[in-house]
Each structure stands twice: as structure tokens, then as C-alpha cells.
Amino acid sequence: MIICVLNRICSARTCKVVIQRYCASNVLKLNERGLLQDVFPPPSLALQKLLSQPQCFYAGFDPTADSLHIGNLLVLMTMLHCQRAGHQTIALIGGATALIGDPSGKSSERIALPEENVKENTNVIGENITRIFQNHQKYIWEKNRGPLKPVKLVNNADWYNNVSITKFLSTAGRHFRVGAMLSRNSVQSRINSESGISFTEFSYQVLQGYDWLHLLQKYKCRFQIGGSDQMGNIVSGHELISRMGLEEVFGLTIPLVTNEAGSKLGKTAGNAVWITPSKTSPYELYQFFMRVKDSEVEQLLKLFTFCSTDEISTIMEKQTNKPESRVAHRKLAQQVTLLVHGENGLKSAERITEALYSKSADSLARLQPSELNETFRGATMVDILLEPATSVLDMVMKANCFANENDARRIILAGGLHINQVKCTDYTEILSLGRHILPNGISLIRVGKKHYYIIKWMS
Ligand SMILES: Nc1ncnc2c1ncn2[C@@H]1O[C@H](COP(=O)(O)OP(=O)(O)OP(=O)(O)O)[C@@H](O)[C@H]1O
């Protein structure tokens, strides 16, 4: 079991504290949560033994976009599980490999990225990773379990920028066999295609293989984690290190997160759900997980949260007894948002969700101006000077909600106007604070079913 229950006797008498925690070191048990797809070479007693001691694990991310996405998050989840089990983790940002382009899973050559963009992306992705590890430690990891080994961030540009091509080819290059390189799926699927594969992308596996050698020599890093599309590159590194007669190394792959149509969620497919808040806001991330299919929520709780399998079973039981409660979806959305955006991000996502779904004026009043814009995206924003004795009719005409006063009167009388989520049929009412104007100085007007106006009152 991935979770072991430690029975801690806390006093000589009867006080028994039961703590649920992940077992130290046996990362192979992640299999039971569906997090492991393959282990290479396959699990053996020697591997089990190795994993009972602290080890070093790395995973790489190419900065080919200005954010990580939730597919990459599953790799980070696996790294966090390793960290929780007492291992050292290294997140490698591929500042060099991003310029080469990984052919894995790609049906055509990548468009070369300007070095400047790669540098900018490197910074943002570094921030994404740091934030997630910090949030995990701050909000999810129980402090009484002891300290975690901080994640190390490295950039492979740091070692490739200082190595000459002749030196590289005459040393590392000699250990790569072209026959083996040609046999990789990523190469095979491209070599017979119309556009073929460039030497640049063909050589990608050499660089990823060399990265591992570098991390093994520098940090004794014997484990590499990647999505299942990375197996070919992982095997390249394994072959390089074996040929050099060094310690045995191991690759762990995780399943790919896909959309309903079965395509990998990611940058290339253009269907990514991002980690950077300006690209996918905390509210949008929260809603993405609130909307997953009922049939998938249990598996996603195992993949994307650190809840124990017992806790997940209890949650699922509650959900089955009362499906409309969506407790499983809510737990999933909360835990992922907390990990990615921290407590403030989660609070913001929950405030917006409440404002949209509870339809109460109170929940609107709690929104910050930026959240209000996000909640009612597409709403017309109007600034109006607040004058004494302004009526409902004055307000809607100043905000240009209607073409003329006759339309306004007719539609309001027929029930087509809502102010702060409450229907208003009397256009002669004088605006009052609290009812028409929220304490945050804002009025939300809805005309008909979907035309929103946000009025910011100026005094
Ligand atoms: N949808 C996904 N599910 C699981 N793992 C993923 C997913 N997308 C990417 N990964 C993994 O994240 C790691 C870093 O991937 P990277 O950011 O370099 O490329 P990518 O997101 O796959 O982008 P691209 O679509 O350009 O190939 C790799 O191990 C990759 O396998």
C-alpha cells in the first residue's frame, strides 16, 4: 500500500494517535495510484533495495511555452511524492534542449524558437516549479512529518554552453549507436513521413541522455521521471550510462493526461490548461476540475491529490450517496488549486464560484474588482458619477443598457432587469447603498439572460 498507517503510542497509558502517511521510500507503490506507467529496467529486488535508501530523481521540462500545464503537473506530482518519501528531487529546465526540439510525439518538425523567448520562458517555468513545491510544503505537507529536501533547479544550458561541439562528439558522441537511435518511436514515426526528421531533432535524445550522465556524475542522480512519451529518450540515457560502465540507472514513466478525445493535453495540441495564473486563472483551473466527468473523478483524485486511498474511498462513497453534492469534484478542484495557486488563489476561485452559482448579492460584494471582471467576462464596464437621488432608470440609461427610455421602462416592468442578482421591476426606485450599490462601490446589472454591465460608482 502506498499509504501506511503508523500507530504512534503517545503516552504510556492509552492515548493512541493514528497518523496516515505515505510510506518512506517505496516510490514503486505509486503504481497503486495509477501514477506509474512503466519502470525501465523492470522492477527487481535490487531496485526495491535501492529505493529503501534516499535516492535522487530528476525530470526535465523544455521551456517551449511561457507556462507549464496540468500534463506537466502530473510529472511534478510524481516528483513531490518522491520528495515526500525522503528523496532528493531535481527539476531540469531544458534551456538548451528547447532550442533543439524533442521529436517525441510530434508528427512534424518544431518551429525553431528565438533564444530570447526560451530565456523568458525559462524564468517563468522556474517560478511555476518553485511555487508548486513551496505551496506543497506550506499548505499540504504536514510539518510534523519532518523537513523535506528542497527541490534543486538546474538548466541544461549551463553545461552545454561551455562544451565545444568537437569535444562533445569525440567524447559523449562515441557512446551512442545510430542503430539504437534510429529504432526510437519518435524517430521511426518521422523518418518515413514526407518531411522526415532533421539531424537537429534526431540528435535530441543524445542531449537528454547526456543530461542524465551529467546529473549522475554531479548529484548521483540514478532516477529519471517523464511522461510515457519520454521512454525513448530515457532509454538513450540508460544505454549511454551502461556503456560507460557506471552505476545502474532507472527510468519511471507516468501516464499521459488526455482530453476526452484521447489527445495528450499539452502545448502542441493547443488544449493546455496552464499553471501561470495570467494564462489560466485560479478560478478557471478550479472550474476545469469541477467539471471533470463523474466517471473520472476518483482516478483524478488519486493522481492529482495527496489524499490517502482510504480518504478517497470515503469521499467517493459520499458522492455516490449524494451525487449532486459533488464532494469529490470539490475536493479535487480545491486540492489542485491550493497546490498550484496557494491559499489566496483558492479563496479567489471559491469567491468567484460562489458569486456565479449562489446568485446572492453578498457573494458579489466580497469580490475584488479584478475578480468581478473575471466573473462576468465580456461584461461592459462603466464608470458613473454618483449623484444624489439617482433612480434605477437614470442608472440604466447612463450605463447605456437600453436604446431608449421607453424600451427601458417596458423591459424593466416585464422583469428583464436584475440589479446585483436581484430582480428589479420598479424603475423609479432611488438607488441605495447595500441594495443597489454594493459596499465595494459596484453595481452588477443584468439585462435579459446574458447582457451584463458592471458599474463602478465614482463620488
Ligand atoms: N499531458 C501530459 N500528461 C502527462 N505528462 C505530460 C503531459 N504533457 C507533458 N508531459 C510530460 O511533462 C514533461 C515535460 O514536457 P515538456 O514541457 O517538455 O513538453 P510537453 O508539455 O510534452 O510539450 P509539447 O506538447 O511541446 O511536447 C515530460 O516528461 C512530458 O512527458
Ligand SMILES: N[C@@H](Cc1ccc(O)cc1)C(=O)O
Ligand atoms: N524531453 C522532455 C524534456 C526534457 C529535457 C531534458 C531532459 O534532460 C529531460 C527531459 C520533453 O520534451 O518533454
